[in-house]
Amino acid sequence: MGALGGRSQAEGPGSPRRHERWSSCLRRRSAAQGRLIEARLSEQTHRTRAAPPGAALFTSDKRTIPVTAHLPSALLKDDAPVKLIDPARHRLWPILETEEKQAVERVLSRGVLSGNFAPEALALQEEFSEYVGAKYALLTHSGTSALILALAAAGIGPGDEVIVPAYTFVATAQAVLSVGATPVFADVDPRTGLIDEQEVVRWLSPRTKAIMPVHVHGCPFDIDALKKLADARGLILLEDAAQAHGATYRGKPVGALAAGGGFSFQSSKNLGAGEGGIYVTGELERAELANQVRNFGHDLSLAEGRLNDLRRPLDGWRSLNSQRLGSMYRGNEMMAALARSLLKKLPARTRAAQENAARLSARLAKLPGVLPPHVPEDRTTVHHKYRVRIDRKAAGLEEFSATVVRDALLSALKATGFEATLWERAPQTHHKIFSEAKNLPESVLENYKARFPKTEELLDGSFLLFTQSCPLIAQDAETVDAYASAFERFWEHRRAIVLSAAKAG
Numbered sequence: 001m002g003a004l005g006g007r008s009q010a011e012g013p014g015s016p017r018r019h020e021r022w023s024s025c026l027r028r029r030s031a032a033q034g035r036l037i038e039a040r041l042s043e044q045t046h047r048t049r050a051a052p053p054g055a056a057l058f059t060s061d062k063r064t065i066p067v068t069a070h071l072p073s074a075l076l077k078d079d080a081p082v083k084l085i086d087p088a089r090h091r092l093w094p095i096l097e098t099e100e101k102q103a104v105e106r107v108l109s110r111g112v113l114s115g116n117f118a119p120e121a122l123a124l125q126e127e128f129s130e131y132v133g134a135k136y137a138l139l140t141h142s143g144t145s146a147l148i149l150a151l152a153a154a155g156i157g158p159g160d161e162v163i164v165p166a167y168t169f170v171a172t173a174q175a176v177l178s179v180g181a182t183p184v185f186a187d188v189d190p191r192t193g194l195i196d197e198q199e200v201v202r203w204l205s206p207r208t209k210a211i212m213p214v215h216v217h218g219c220p221f222d223i224d225a226l227k228k229l230a231d232a233r234g235l236i237l238l239e240d241a242a243q244a245h246g247a248t249y250r251g252k253p254v255g256a257l258a259a260g261g262g263f264s265f266q267s268s269k270n271l272g273a274g275e276g277g278i279y280v281t282g283e284l285e286r287a288e289l290a291n292q293v294r295n296f297g298h299d300l301s302l303a304e305g306r307l308n309d310l311r312r313p314l315d316g317w318r319s320l321n322s323q324r325l326g327s328m329y330r331g332n333e334m335m336a337a338l339a340r341s342l343l344k345k346l347p348a349r350t351r352a353a354q355e356n357a358a359r360l361s362a363r364l365a366k367l368p369g370v371l372p373p374h375v376p377e378d379r380t381t382v383h384h385k386y387r388v389r390i391d392r393k394a395a396g397l398e399e400f401s402a403t404v405v406r407d408a409l410l411s412a413l414k415a416t417g418f419e420a421t422l423w424e425r426a427p428q429t430h431h432k433i434f435s436e437a438k439n440l441p442e443s444v445l446e447n448y449k450a451r452f453p454k455t456e457e458l459l460d461g462s463f464l465l466f467t468q469s470c471p472l473i474a475q476d477a478e479t480v481d482a483y484a485s486a487f488e489r490f491w492e493h494r495r496a497i498v499l500s501a502a503k504a505g
Contacts (some may be wrong), residue, residue, distance in 0.1 A: 085417035134256035135285035143264025146277035147175035215244035262436030297326030369395020
């Protein structure tokens with residue numbers, strides 16, 4: 001005991017013996033947690049493959065309805081849903097193979113994990129810029145930060161307004177907020193979910209400085225039409241290409257067809273490397289500015305990377321001067337290495353997904369009231385999401401509301417083995433950050449209170465086949481063909497399913 005009756009100095013805070021005990025305890029705890037995680041994953045995998053995918057649907061009006069309530073007797077056996085699709089057929093995403101493990105091991109062996117001029121990041125930037133036809137690419141830690149760079153490099157800031165679609169993920173608008181600007185929403189084409197040019201015109205104001213549409217679901221928006229509008233009004237056009245790796249517009253890859261664009265490498269994306277993103281542009285001045293913003297506003301030059309020792313990317317060669325608002329938006333080396341490996345496989349996987357989607361769409365289009373994804377003829381989609389719309393009149397379901405039809409069908413699809421979901425349920429203005437906004441220009445507040453009927457029409461009358469965990473791009477041709485056959489059988493019972501749901505509701 002010490003002089004004051006406590007532990008001896010050798011075991012006090014910071015002592016080697018105390019650290020050794022703590023380290024040993026941490027190793028045991030980590031091993032136990034690892035076993036627990038593996039056990040839970042094994043249990044969940046077994047449950048996913050052996051049991052119905054969920055016992056109820058959380059509907060849009062927050063009611064929970066048992067899945068069997070909607071199913072006709074033809075889709076029940078012993079009071080349990082008949083599996084039209086075997087859940088074991090589904091392949092989980094992302095698909096990581098030996099090459100991806102080797103890529104990460106390469107980083108660990110090298111020992112360089114981060115840095116503005118780290119080797120994997122530099123290589124990915126070069127390879128991705130070539131892939132999309134851009135002169136410059138900058139790796140970021142998310143797709144949202146890639147959009148922030150695009151906006152900042154375009155000079156967007158406080159007092160500016162940026163037009164974005166009412167149908168997208170909230171990150172599009174959050175990126176605008178992050179540079180101090182104000183997002184203003186425009187309605188979409190209900191056939192595609194893509195921003196409607198005339199709706200953009202409706203919400204222009206003297207404060208509008210840019211338009212940032214989304215290549216939603218991996219389908220390009222009409223770049224030429226929006227570029228013509230932007231040029232005529234003196235505005236900047238940017239691309240939210242978070243979901244569109246490999247998509248083309250009039251034969252050219254998207255992302256680098258406007259002043260700048262941002263892609264996401266989040267796990268659910270067609271190029272899913274965990275968390276990450278990349279900003280692309282064709283203009284050196286914008287690339288230099290974006291590079292400074294992603295490095296705390298430091299006065300960095302892209303050319304200075306040649307002066308750095310790639311084995312020691314964290315060692316600077318001069319004092320840096322922060323000259324503008326910025327943050328730490330860079331990506332890391334393991335993500336970059338993973339993305340490089342997956343980028344090599346992306347073209348083949350994209351072609352397979354497009355071929356599978358074409359076959360599935362050809363069969364679904366023959367069913368009354370089923371509308372597969374609409375893709376304009378002058379572009380290609382990568383089917384990051386596969387949205388099915390329902391024409392209630394053609395389907396013989398006109399007397400039911402759109403959401404009753406949607407929720408009943410979705411519930412029954414999930415019960416019978418399909419991977420299906422809703423993703424977004426309402427226009428972006430339903431988020432409290434917009435619906436409860438104050439102290440903004442009257443035209444902006446009017447925008448946030450407005451209805452977006454075409455976005456509502458799309459979301460109320462459609463659902464997604466395949467999910468983020470089991471997307472179309474992960475499935476083989478046999479599984480997609482099985483989906484077509486199963487959906488044909490399912491569709492025979494659509495009226496009984498919806499009628500049962502309407503009575504139960």
